[in-house]
Structures are given as C-alpha cells and as structure tokens.
Amino acid sequence: MWGRIRKSGARFVNAMRTVEQTGREARTHNLFEAAAAYVSACAEDDQDRIEETAAWVSPEALSFGVNELACRAVIALARERDExxxxxxxALLGLPAA
Structure with a gap:
C-alpha cells in the first residue's frame, strides 16, 4: 500500500515539473523550488522575480508548494522557540494569543 502512495506522489511531483529554456540548456523546476523562489521574491518585493517564478509551475502547484513551505516554516520556528x-x-500574523 505504501508503495502505491509513494509512486502516486512521485507521479504528482513529476507532473508538476516544467522545463524552462535558459540559453542552450533546459532547466527543470519542481513545485517546491518554485514555491521557495516565489516566497523569497515576495519577501523582497521583487515583482519581476515574482512573475518569473509564478510561471515555473501551475498556479495550483505553486499554491500547494507555498502552503507546504509555510507549514514547515511554522513547525521549524515552533521547535526553535519551544512554542x-x-x-x-x-505571532507571525500579529494576532493576539488564543
């Protein structure tokens, strides 16, 4: 059963890859690479890079990648802060404690 899930996940990730032509070589981006570059560009308010990285994968894949990045970042900060x-x-969103 886990083998099927792993294969399905691998097919999903491979389907979300796109190829970008850079000069004479082809560059493949996966959804997590696109999400990391997109969030970095948003943090730096670099509109050109935001538009470039948003085109690397489908909007749905980018949304999934950004969500996954946010979850991992919150978990890492929670462990670091012991919260x-x-x-x-x-706290990151500036909301009062629950």
Missing amino acids: SPGAVAR
Missing part, C-alpha cells in the same frame, strides 16, 4: 505551532502562527 506550539499555533502560537507561532498567530
């Missing part, structure tokens, strides 16, 4: 992920998420 709950909920408390860290609320």
Whole structure:
C-alpha cells in the first residue's frame, strides 16, 4: 500500500515539473523550488522575480508548494522557540494569543 502512495506522489511531483529554456540548456523546476523562489521574491518585493517564478509551475502547484513551505516554516520556528505551532502562527500574523 505504501508503495502505491509513494509512486502516486512521485507521479504528482513529476507532473508538476516544467522545463524552462535558459540559453542552450533546459532547466527543470519542481513545485517546491518554485514555491521557495516565489516566497523569497515576495519577501523582497521583487515583482519581476515574482512573475518569473509564478510561471515555473501551475498556479495550483505553486499554491500547494507555498502552503507546504509555510507549514514547515511554522513547525521549524515552533521547535526553535519551544512554542506550539499555533502560537507561532498567530505571532507571525500579529494576532493576539488564543
């Protein structure tokens, strides 16, 4: 059963890859690479890079990747601060403690 899930996940990730032509070589981007570049560009307010990275994968794949990045970042910060992920998420958004 886990083998099927793993294969299905691999097919999904491979389907989300796109190829970008850079000079004479082809460059493949996966959804996590696109999400990392997109979020970095948003943090730096670099509109040209935002538009470029948003085109690397489908909008649905980019949304999934950004969500996954956010989850991992909140978990990492929660571990670092020895707080709950909920408390860290609320603090990052400037919300009062629950």
